[in-house]
Structure formats: C-alpha cells, structure tokens
Amino acid sequence: MRVPIIGVGAVASVGRDADEIFANLCAGRGGLGPMRGFDGERYNGKQLFEIDDRPEPGADRPLRATEFLLDAVAQAAADAGLGDDLSGVPVLVGTGLRELRSAELWWRDGAPFGADRLHFGTALRERFGTADTLTVSNACSASLYTLALGADLLALGEADTVIVAGVDSITESMHGLADRVQPNPPTALRTLDVNRRGTILGDGAAAVVLRGEQVRWPGGRLWGKLRGVGMTCDAKHPTAPDPVQVAEAMRQAHRLAGTRPEDIDMVLLHGTGTPLNDLVEITAYGEVFGEAAGRPVLTGIKPMTGHTSGSAGLMSLVTTLQVMATGKVPPLVNLEQPIEEAAGLRLVRGQEAKHEVGLAQVHGFGFGGVNAVAIVEGS
Amino acid sequence: MMTVTGVGVALPGADSATALATASRPGDSVEPAAVLGKKGLRYKDRATQLGLCAAQRVLTDAGLLADGELTVDGTRTAVLVSSNLGNVDTVCRVVQTIADEGTHGVSPMDTPNASSNIIASEIAIRWGLKGPNLMLCNGPASGLDAIRWGTALLRSGRADHVVVVGVEPDNEIARRLVGGPLADGAAAVVLERAEAAEARGATVRAVIGAHTRGLDVAGTIAELAEVESEPAAWYAPAAAAPALSQGLPVHDLAAVWGELSGALGVVQCAAAVGALDAGADGPMWLVAGTDSDDGVATLVLRPPVPAGARPAAV
Numbered sequence: 001m002r003v004p005i006i007g008v009g010a011v012a013s014v015g016r017d018a019d020e021i022f023a024n025l026c027a028g029r030g031g032l033g034p035m036r037g038f039d040g041e042r043y044n045g046k047q048l049f050e051i052d053d054r055p056e057p058g059a060d061r062p063l064r065a066t067e068f069l070l071d072a073v074a075q076a077a078a079d080a081g082l083g084d085d086l087s088g089v090p091v092l093v094g095t096g097l098r099e100l101r102s103a104e105l106w107w108r109d110g111a112p113f114g115a116d117r118l119h120f121g122t123a124l125r126e127r128f129g130t131a132d133t134l135t136v137s138n139a140c141s142a143s144l145y146t147l148a149l150g151a152d153l154l155a156l157g158e159a160d161t162v163i164v165a166g167v168d169s170i171t172e173s174m175h176g177l178a179d180r181v182q183p184n185p186p187t188a189l190r191t192l193d194v195n196r197r198g199t200i201l202g203d204g205a206a207a208v209v210l211r212g213e214q215v216r217w218p219g220g221r222l223w224g225k226l227r228g229v230g231m232t233c234d235a236k237h238p239t240a241p242d243p244v245q246v247a248e249a250m251r252q253a254h255r256l257a258g259t260r261p262e263d264i265d266m267v268l269l270h271g272t273g274t275p276l277n278d279l280v281e282i283t284a285y286g287e288v289f290g291e292a293a294g295r296p297v298l299t300g301i302k303p304m305t306g307h308t309s310g311s312a313g314l315m316s317l318v319t320t321l322q323v324m325a326t327g328k329v330p331p332l333v334n335l336e337q338p339i340e341e342a343a344g345l346r347l348v349r350g351q352e353a354k355h356e357v358g359l360a361q362v363h364g365f366g367f368g369g370v371n372a373v374a375i376v377e378g379s
Numbered sequence: 380m381m382t383v384t385g386v387g388v389a390l391p392g393a394d395s396a397t398a399l400a401t402a403s404r405p406g407d408s409v410e411p412a413a414v415l416g417k418k419g420l421r422y423k424d425r426a427t428q429l430g431l432c433a434a435q436r437v438l439t440d441a442g443l444l445a446d447g448e449l450t451v452d453g454t455r456t457a458v459l460v461s462s463n464l465g466n467v468d469t470v471c472r473v474v475q476t477i478a479d480e481g482t483h484g485v486s487p488m489d490t491p492n493a494s495s496n497i498i499a500s501e502i503a504i505r506w507g508l509k510g511p512n513l514m515l516c517n518g519p520a521s522g523l524d525a526i527r528w529g530t531a532l533l534r535s536g537r538a539d540h541v542v543v544v545g546v547e548p549d550n551e552i553a554r555r556l557v558g559g560p561l562a563d564g565a566a567a568v569v570l571e572r573a574e575a576a577e578a579r580g581a582t583v584r585a586v587i588g589a590h591t592r593g594l595d596v597a598g599t600i601a602e603l604a605e606v607e608s609e610p611a612a613w614y615a616p617a618a619a620a621p622a623l624s625q626g627l628p629v630h631d632l633a634a635v636w637g638e639l640s641g642a643l644g645v646v647q648c649a650a651a652v653g654a655l656d657a658g659a660d661g662p663m664w665l666v667a668g669t670d671s672d673d674g675v676a677t678l679v680l681r682p683p684v685p686a687g688a689r690p691a692a693v
Contacts, residue, residue: 042481098495098516100470107471107552108478115556115640118463119518121673131594131674134524137495137516145513149528152535173473177490180482231537233512235453235503238491245509248454367491368500370512 001256002377003151003226006217007082007209008318009075011068012305013049013202017075021305021315022322025330026352030304032188032200038172045178045185048170049202049306062102062111065169066123068205069093072311073128073165076207081220082161086128090159092150093120093135094142094166095310096366101171120167132159137310139366140270141231142166143206144313144374148229154212161215165207166311175201189303190334191271192278192342199272202306206314208321222379223321227359228256234369241277241365247284249371253361257375262292263359264375266323268316270363271300271332272307281363282341297355299348303334313364317374320360324378329353380573381530381587383680385441386649387544389414389432390564390636396440396584399566399646400653405636409564422488423501425548425563426465430498431505433544433565434458438506441569442581443540449506451579457510457538460499461525461545463518463641464553464561466492471552498546510538515641519616520592520668520676521545522644527590527678529570541570545645547638562636566649584652588662588679595670596622599677607679608662612654614647615666619675623666643667644676651680 008018013031015021024031031049037060040046051068054060077086099118106113116122119135138145143166150162178198179185186197210226211217230252234242254260270281286293301319302308308315323329331348338347348355362374386396392406393399411420411428415435420428438444443451469492476484491497496514503512511532515525522545529541547553549563576583589606593599596619613629620629632646633639639646644667651663661682668675 042477044482096494100467100495103467103471103556104474106556108474115463116518116673118467118556119516119521119673121518125594125673132592133517133674134515134528135517137514138512139494139496145511148511148537149531152531152537156531156534158531171470171474171493172477173470173489173493176473176477176482176485177487177493180485181487231511232454233458233500233503233509235500235507235509235512238497238500238504248509366496367494368496368512368514369503370496370500 001228002213003154004211005208005223005226005321006211006220007076007080008223008321009072009079010206010315010318011051011071012204012308012315013051014304018318022319025301025304025319026328028331028333028351030333043179044183049200051203060105062105062113065099065101065167066120068203069120069165069167070123070127072205072207073163076163076209080209084128086130089161089163090132090153091124091130091163092146094146095135095137095168096139096142097168097171097174097309098135098137101169104172138370139368140309140312141364141366141370141372142310144229144364144372145231147374148231148372150210151226151229154210160212162210163207164210166314167205168309168311169203170201188334189273189306191269191273191300191303191332192338193335194337194339196273196275196278199274199307202308204305204308204311204315206311206318208314224324224379225377227259227375227377228253229372229374230256231372236369239367241280242369243280243284245369246280246365246371247288249373250288253373253375259359259375261289262295264296264361265357266360267296267298268320268360268362269298269300270365271302273302279341294344294346297329297346297348297353299329299332301330303332313372316362317376320362320376324357327354327356329355381533382571382573382576382583383568383585383652384571384576384581384583385437385569386652387433387437387440387567388649389429390562396649396653396656399650400657402635424466424469424492426462426546427498427501429548429565430460430502430544430546433567434502434542437542437567437569443569451540453507454509455539456508457532457541458499458502458508459513459515459525459529459541459543461515461521461641461645462498462547463516463521464547465498466495467556468550468552469493519672520674521641523665523667523676523678526644526648530587533570533572539575543568543570543645545642547640547642557638557640560637562639562642565642566646568645568648583683585655586681586683588681590678592674592676596666596675599675603677610662610664611660612663614651614663616669618669619666655682
C-alpha cells in the first residue's frame with residue numbers, strides 16, 4: 001500500500017500551524033508554561049503545554065478542542081486544495097478526551113453545552129458540510145487508529161479522499177487524577193531519561209488528507225505515502241502498557257507495509273516520559289529491530305509539545321513528513337542521561353540533526369493497551 | 380458476505396434477542412454481578428459493567444466462548460464499542476470533587492474511567508481479545524456506525540471476528556445532558572464473514588446488506604433503495620418516521636427503553652435478529668440519527684440464506 005498524503009495541518013502549544021510547530025521543534029523550543037485555564041492553587045503540577053487562547057488567566061471556555069480540530073482540518077484541506085466544502089469527504093477524528101472539558105465546565109460552572117457537541121460531527125458539519133464523520137475515542141493512540149481506518153476506507157474503495165484528524169484539549173479530571181498520585185510532579189517531560197518522572201499533558205490537533213492510490217488529482221503537494229498501520233490491543237491492563245502487543249503492532253505494521261525494520265531511517269517515538277511507557281516502548285523496539293536497532297535515528301516531540309493525547313500520533317506523523325521534506329530532525333530535548341535500555345541507539349539529542357529520511361516508523365500507544373504503529377515513506 | 384453470528388442483550392428485563400424483540404416495556408434493571416460474578420467489578424463504572432454483560436452473552440451466543448475459554452484466536456478478534464455517555468459521569472464527578480475538596484478528594488481508582496475507551500479495553504482484557512480495539516463516541520448514529528466499521532475491519536482483513544457492543548448507562552449527570560432517562564443497558568452482536576462462520580460451524584442469524592450515511596433521513600434512504608430491495612420492517616427513531624415508506628411496521632426502540640443514544644444502532648440490530656429468529660420477514664432497514672442530528676446512518680439486515688439456496692461459488 002502506498003496511500004498519498006496530500007495535505008497536512010496542525011495546532012499545538014508550540015505553534016499555530018504545521019510550519020510554525022516544526023520550526024519551533026527544530027529550534028528546541030517547547031510550549032510548557034503556567035496553567036492558564038485551571039486554578040493552579042489546586043494542583044501540585046502547575047505547568048501544562050496549553051494552546052494560549054483563553055480570554056484571561058484562570059478563566060476557561062467550552063469547545064476549545066472543537067476549535068483546534070476545525071483549525072487543523074481547515075489547514076489540511078487548504079493544503080490539499082480541497083477548500084471549505086468537504087461534503088463528500090469522510091472525516092475521521094481520533095481523540096482521547098472528546099469535548100469532555102466542555103462537559104466539565106457545563107457540570108461544574110453551568111457553561112452552555114449539549115450532548116450533540118460531545119463528538120465532533122456537529123461542528124464539522126456546520127463548518128464543512130460533512131455527512132460522514134467519525135469520532136473515535138481511543139486514548140493516546142486514537143489518531144493513528146483513525147489513520148488506519150482512513151487508509152482502509154480508501155483501499156476498500158468507499159471513498160476517493162479521506163481526512164484523518166486527531167484532537168484533544170486537556171481535561172481537568174485527567175490532569176487532576178494524575179496530579180493526585182504525583183506529590184512531586186515532573187517539571188519537564190524527559191523521554192527516555194533516567195530521571196524522567198512522568199508525562200505532562202498538552203493541547204493539540206493535527207490532520208492529514210489521504211487520497212486513494214488510483215485517484216488522479218490536479219496538482220497539490222505530495223508529502224509522502226502511507227505504507228501501513230498496525231493496530232493491536234494488549235488485553236492486559238487498563239493503564240499499564242505491555243511490550244508483547246506493542247511489539248506485535250510494529251511487526252504488523254511492517255507486514256502490512258511490506259517493509260523490514262532495517263529499512264527504517266527514523267523512528268518517531270510515542271515517548272510520554274512516564275517510567276513505564278518509555279521502558280516498554282524501547283524494549284519492544286529493541287526486540288523487533290534486533291541487530292538493526294542501531295540503524296535509524298530515534299526522536300520524539302512530547303518534551304516540546306507535551307502529551308497531546310488523541311492528537312499525538314498524527315502530530316508525530318506530520319512532524320515526520322516535514323522531516324522527510326527538509327532533512328532536519330527535531331531533538332529529544334531534556335534528555336540528559338538515557339536509560340540503559342537505550343544504550344547504543346541513535347537518539348537525537350541537544351539540537352536538530354541533519355538526516356535524510358526515506359522511510360519512517362511512527363508510534364502511538366494508549367490507555368486500554370491500544371497500540372498503533374504507522375510506516376510512512378517520503379515522496 | 381458479512382453476517383451476524385451472535386446476539387447479546389443486557390437491557391432491563393431483557394437478556395436475549397428474543398426477549399428484546401418481544402419486550403414492550405423495561406423490566407428489572409440489569410445486575411452485572413449476577414451475570415459476571417462479583418469479582419473484579421468493584422471499581423468499574425456502570426457503562427463498563429453493562430458492556431461486559433452484553434459482551435459475555437454475545438461471545439457465548441456466537442460460540443466464541445465455551446466454558447469460559449475463547450474458542451477462536453484472540454488476536455484475530457476485534458472489539459468495537461459505541462457509547463456517548465459512557466464515562467461522562469466520572470469526568471463530571473471528578474471535576475466537581477476537585478473544585479470542592481482539591482485533588483486529595485479524588486480516587487486514583489477513577490483514573491482508568493477518565494478515559495472514554497475504558498469499556499472497549501475492559502472487554503478486551505476480560506477475554507483476551509487482542510485485535511483492533513475501538514471506542515466509537517459518534518453521536519446518535521454511532522451504533523450503526525459501529526456495525527459499519529466492524530464490517531470494514533472484516534473486509535480489510537484486520538479481524539476474523541468482530542464483537543460490537545452498544546451501551547448507555549443511566550445516571551443523574553447523563554440524564555441532565557440528554558434531557559431524560561437513558562436505557563441503562565447494552566446490546567451486542569458478533570460479525571463474521573460467511574466463510575469464517577461456516578468454517579467453525581456457526582449459525583448465521585442475519586446477513587448484513589448495504590449501509591449509507593448522509594445528511595438527512597430521506598436522502599440516505601433513497602441512496603439505500605438504489606441497491607437494496609424494499610424493506611419488510613423499519614427500525615428507526617420516531618422523528619425519522621415521516622420520511623419512511625408508509626404501511627410497514629416501524630420499531631422505535633427508544634419509546635420502549637428510553638434514550639439509547641450511542642447504543643441505538645446495536646440494539647436495533649439485536650432486536651432485528653431476534654425478530655428474524657422468530658421467523659419475521661426481511662429485509663429490515665435500520666435508521667439511526669435524524670434530520671436534526673449531525674448525520675444519519677442506515678443499514679440493511681437480511682434473513683440468512685438457506686443452505687440449499689446459496690450459489691455454489693461466491
């Protein structure tokens with residue numbers, strides 16, 4: 001499978017579009033800051049990777065996730081030359097937290113909100129005239145799951161063009177439940193570092209436009225081609241990841257793509273910075289790649305974007321496409337002392353690296369043991 | 380050819396496709412401990428418990444579970460769950476507790492339930508279902524969307540067996556959000572290719588026909604009529620009725636069970652199979668979503684094809 005990716009869009013704490021995000025990632029500039037929408041007095045961890053669009057500090061408003069999503073989808077559609085009428089285009093949205101932040105504000109503060117806005121179809125229809133939308137709430141691998149569904153839809157001939165997106169705005173319940181068990185919360189997100197102390201959440205949305213392989217289209221940019229997406233479920237524990245099915249998701253992705261680990265030039269890690277995730281991820285990687293483990297460069301964006309949950313996988317994919325286009329690889333900032341299991345691996349550290357990437361592997365793993373791995377090649 | 384090979388029902392007073400197809404009002408509420416045993420239920424939210432009940436029944440009914448053991452390859456078994464209100468109560472309760480007492484008032488046991496896909500992942504965990512695991516929270520049409528995407532997983536070769544569950548819990552928070560009581564129940568179906576069903580000797584209960592998704596009821600039904608023969612019965616919300624062909628039975632399941640939200644399409648499937656089991660005429664045309672929603676999904680269920688009537692090679 002070689003599914004053309006013909007448009008990208010993104011918004012995050014580190015930038016309002018895909019280019020600005022990538023420029024900041026390459027410069028090593030992260031988006032961590034004092035929490036703006038929650039009451040900092042209530043939390044040990046008072047820093048988040050938020051998109052700064054609140055009316056005033058400490059005040060919040062509903063439907064921010066919806067706005068991020070519409071922004072990213074509009075960017076991707078414009079990039080692909082589709083315009084604002086998406087009536088014939090399925091839009092598949094992966095999210096961890098839907099509009100649950102709005103539900104919180106509705107219940108606690110009486111903010112206006114209805115069940116018709118818990119999912120994103122209502123707003124997508126209003127803005128783009130869409131008839132076929134899907135909100136998949138698959139935790140932190142959600143947008144790579146929808147990437148797989150989108151590619152399948154094209155392969156089955158049910159559509160010529162599909163937009164796949166991911167979005168999340170931080171909920172206070174998710175931050176609060178994590179904060180409850182972190183008396184000494186992380187002050188930085190340190191993927192693969194021996195001193196990593198956990199993840200820090202971020203706002204974000206990302207979108208890509210996929211075209212059917214046989215479909216001809218006038219002009220537009222070819223960012224890259226999706227070769228395959230593996231998806232598995234641990235079926236083991238609601239929150240703790242399991243290396244067996246994480247590794248299987250990687251193998252499955254290669255089987256579907258017709259590629260081998262030794263073909264991979266770069267791995268974009270899930271890299272949440274929690275003690276367990278990073279260990280499981282790098283262990284599974286080592287097992288699958290074996291002697292080829294020292295070949296590709298490894299990096300991740302969460303130390304700068306935060307853990308953007310449902311949008312994280314596609315945010316990593318969009319970053320990967322830009323790496324392929326520019327030959328620049330953003331660094332794993334905050335990584336001072338890599339864990340033993342990562343010894344001998346080509347971790348991109350300190351500053352951006354120059355590296356030609358023709359084939360890359362992108363990871364997304366989530367609560368509930370939902371694992372997804374995408375293989376993408378450059379144009 | 381995609382088929383339904385099992386039905387599981389956990390609605391108040393209805394524990395089977397037959398009971399669902401003939402029920403005229405809800406009965407006693409579902410007691411998950413009576414279905415699943417008490418072990419391991421303590422910190423699971425109501426939606427997860429109801430989903431587990433329907434899943435256990437559908438796995439058993441389809442013959443995928445025998446004596447507590449899976450009879451098929453768990454890595455080839457996918458789970459799709461549809462629910463809109465599933466964990467909304469947990470999220471709202473936690474944010475209120477933080478406002479009232481600070482984070483020391485919240486329970487870490489709520490952490491898994493703060494993620495909406497907890498229902499789908501708990502079903503996978505309980506029976507070792509390691510295939511694609513998807514939580515759909517897609518509004519009024521979500522249940523039929525789940526059936527459609529379940530068949531897509533089969534067609535694209537990502538799974539050989541797909542467990543589709545629709546569930547909505549009833550609680551004060553969900554009631555306030557949707558403006559009325561919810562069904563507080565779940566239904567489930569197992570989807571398989573006809574060849575896979577035949578290979579393991581499973582009984583085909585219904586054949587899945589075409590599906591459409593569009594902006595309004597009339598348009599999506601017209602699109603369906605281009606490829607499907609006339610319905611013998613409808614399963615549709617009351618608000619969709621004016622657009623349906625007259626003179627046929629219309630089953631408005633929310634009138635019986637209360638708000639079904641994301642569970643509706645799956646409950647419709649389960650009820651339609653129950654009717655087909657009892658010898659009702661098909662095909663059944665299912666409609667979820669109305670003109671005032673973000674989208675309308677349709678799906679056709681046909682009676683199983685008798686063995687002798689099947690073409691030799693398909």
